[in-house]
Amino acid sequence: MAQPALTGTGEALPRPDGLEGIVADWSSDQRAFKNVPWGKAMMWIFLLSDTFIFSSFLISYMTVRISTTVPWPNPSEVFGLTIGGTEVPLLLIAIMTFILISSSGTMVLAVNYGYRKDRVKTFIFLLLTAALGATFVGMQAFEWTKLIVHEGIRPWGNPMGAAQFGASFFMITGFHGTHVTFGVIFLIIIAIKVLRGDLDKQRPGFMTGRKGNYEIVETMGLYWHFVDLVWVFIFAVFYLW
Amino acid sequence: MAHAEGQHHPAAGQGHAAAGAQHHEVGQQHPLGIYFKIWGLLFVLSTASYLVDYFHFQGYLRWALILVFMLLKAGLIVAVFMHMLWERLAIVYAILVPPLLLLVLLGIGAMEADYTFFTRGEFFGSQTAAPTHGPGATGPVQHR
Numbered sequence: 001m002a003q004p005a006l007t008g009t010g011e012a013l014p015r016p017d018g019l020e021g022i023v024a025d026w027s028s029d030q031r032a033f034k035n036v037p038w039g040k041a042m043m044w045i046f047l048l049s050d051t052f053i054f055s056s057f058l059i060s061y062m063t064v065r066i067s068t069t070v071p072w073p074n075p076s077e078v079f080g081l082t083i084g085g086t087e088v089p090l091l092l093i094a095i096m097t098f099i100l101i102s103s104s105g106t107m108v109l110a111v112n113y114g115y116r117k118d119r120v121k122t123f124i125f126l127l128l129t130a131a132l133g134a135t136f137v138g139m140q141a142f143e144w145t146k147l148i149v150h151e152g153i154r155p156w157g158n159p160m161g162a163a164q165f166g167a168s169f170f171m172i173t174g175f176h177g178t179h180v181t182f183g184v185i186f187l188i189i190i191a192i193k194v195l196r197g198d199l200d201k202q203r204p205g206f207m208t209g210r211k212g213n214y215e216i217v218e219t220m221g222l223y224w225h226f227v228d229l230v231w232v233f234i235f236a237v238f239y240l241w
Numbered sequence: 242m243a244h245a246e247g248q249h250h251p252a253a254g255q256g257h258a259a260a261g262a263q264h265h266e267v268g269q270q271h272p273l274g275i276y277f278k279i280w281g282l283l284f285v286l287s288t289a290s291y292l293v294d295y296f297h298f299q300g301y302l303r304w305a306l307i308l309v310f311m312l313l314k315a316g317l318i319v320a321v322f323m324h325m326l327w328e329r330l331a332i333v334y335a336i337l338v339p340p341l342l343l344l345v346l347l348g349i350g351a352m353e354a355d356y357t358f359f360t361r362g363e364f365f366g367s368q369t370a371a372p373t374h375g376p377g378a379t380g381p382v383q384h385r
Contacts, residue, residue, distance in 0.1 A: 018330070025331035033332045044336050055343045059350045066354035069361050076294055094291045101287060105280040108322050115270045218269060218324075225322045229315055235287075236311035240294050240303075 037215045040222065047226045050179075054230050057172050058237055064164040065241070073160035075239050078151070079143070093239050096139050097231065100180075103132035104228040107221050114217035119194055122217060126191035129224065133184040140177045144170075172234060179227050190220050269324045279321045286314050 015021045015034075026032045033041045065072055076089040083091070110125035147153045147169070155170050157163040193199060193212065202211035290310040293303060320326045325333055 015329075022330050022334055025329065032335070034329065036328065036332050041332065044332065048336055048339060051340050052343070055340070055346070059343070059346050062347070063350040063354040063357075066351065067357035067361065069358065069365070076297075090291065090294050094287075097287050097291070098284065101280070101283045104283070104318065104322055105276065108276045108280075109273070111269070112271070112273060112276065222323055225318055228322075229318050232311055232314045232318070236290065236307050240290060240307045 037213075037219075039210075039215060039219045043219045043222050047222065050226065050230075054172075054175070054233070057168075057175065058233060061168040061172060061238065064168060065162070068162040068164055070162040072162045073158065073165050075241070078147070078153075078160065079239060090239060092139060092143055093235065096136055096143075097235055099132050099136050099139070100228050100231050103129045103136070104225055106132065107224045111218045111221040114194070114199075114214040117200065117214065119197060119200065122214075123191050123195040126187055126194060126217070126220075130184045130187035130191065133180050133187065133224075133227075137177055137180050137184065140173065140180075144173075169238070172238060176227070176230055176234060179230070183224050183227050186220060187224070190216060269327060271324075271327070275321060279317050283314055283317060286310050286317075290314075 015024045025034060028034075077087075079093050080087050080089045081091040082088075106125045106129045110122050110129060113121040113125060152159050153166045153169070155167040158166050193205070194217070198205075199212040199214050199216070202213065204211060205216075287310075290307060293306045293310070298306060319337075325337070
């Protein structure tokens with residue numbers, strides 16, 4: 001029995017521009033997302049669902065904050081740090097923001113060096129990204145400790161004002177921190193795969209029979225940038241409101 | 242988007258040349274310069290949004306600045322870091338259009354919350370719901 005010949009179905013087909021191109025892609029045979037690797041398309045769809053989860057959290061937070069008749073604790077003061085006797089508003093959060101943006105920058109470099117098949121540089125930047133992510137989680141742990149232990153903020157109430165503050169805060173930042181934590185774990189896994197040369201040798205991964213490929217670095221990058229993206233929204237609507 | 246699509250072809254061509262003979266590596270290969278520029282821009286925008294709080298801007302100015310910086314940052318991350326600028330429109334629209342539905346949820350949430358606030362003030366006669374906190378006054382100022 002002869003094997004059916006492989007044809008280059010992964011090739012990008014010529015298509016018309018604009019809206020006509022979208023219709024052509026979606027109405028064509030077998031796959032709508034041409035020249036988008038399978039893993040990347042699935043990651044995007046996962047991120048889309050995650051967008052809805054985080055948006056639901058942020059919109060419910062908005063709803064409880066608008067509807068409460070008790071004053072909302074001022075985040076600028078709650079999250080301020082006292083340095084050398086002067087109160088600097090939101091300092092910790094600002095540093096966390098810069099750390100997360102830096103990690104996005106190193107991630108983008110890792111993706112770029114991955115496509116150039118520069119094993120060592122990809123590994124270094126992935127590890128650097130993981131380290132920055134871990135720093136972020138560490139600072140978040142510090143922030144939570146400060147709020148829970150020293151300021152007595154609980155999900156059901158706090159001494160500073162509206163009771164809904166604690167529930168919103170722990171839910172939103174906790175869910176985001178969980179995302180960062182899982183991101184760090186997977187960054188380390190992928191960094192090890194890169195350094196071992198799994199992707200060059202196309203060795204299948206532990207969860208899939210698919211051949212290793214540098215595209216997984218980009219897929220990982222999408223997840224990591226999404227975590228940064230969510231933080232942009234949390235920073236704006238939770239900490240700056 | 243049409244403009245972005247116009248840029249697609251030269252960028253893809255470069256990527257192809259850089260990736261060499263392996264045709265499946267056409268991937269998202271872009272010059273490093275653009276990443277560093279966007280990275281710098283994100284730092285600037287983050288600093289700017291922090292300064293909004295630092296200098297205690299209030300009212301609509303605060304809101305406008307916060308939202309503009311937020312959307313600019315989000316747009317840059319999605320467009321450049323997540324490579325949406327160079328993807329085919331079929332996936333760009335599939336991913337970016339559905340979240341627009343959230344605006345409906347946002348609107349419903351805001352209306353519902355206004356009504357809840359109004360009824361709480363009306364029926365529980367809250368001590369803290371001062372006249373300035375009327376149902377119409379849902380501006381950002383009142384909660385500060």
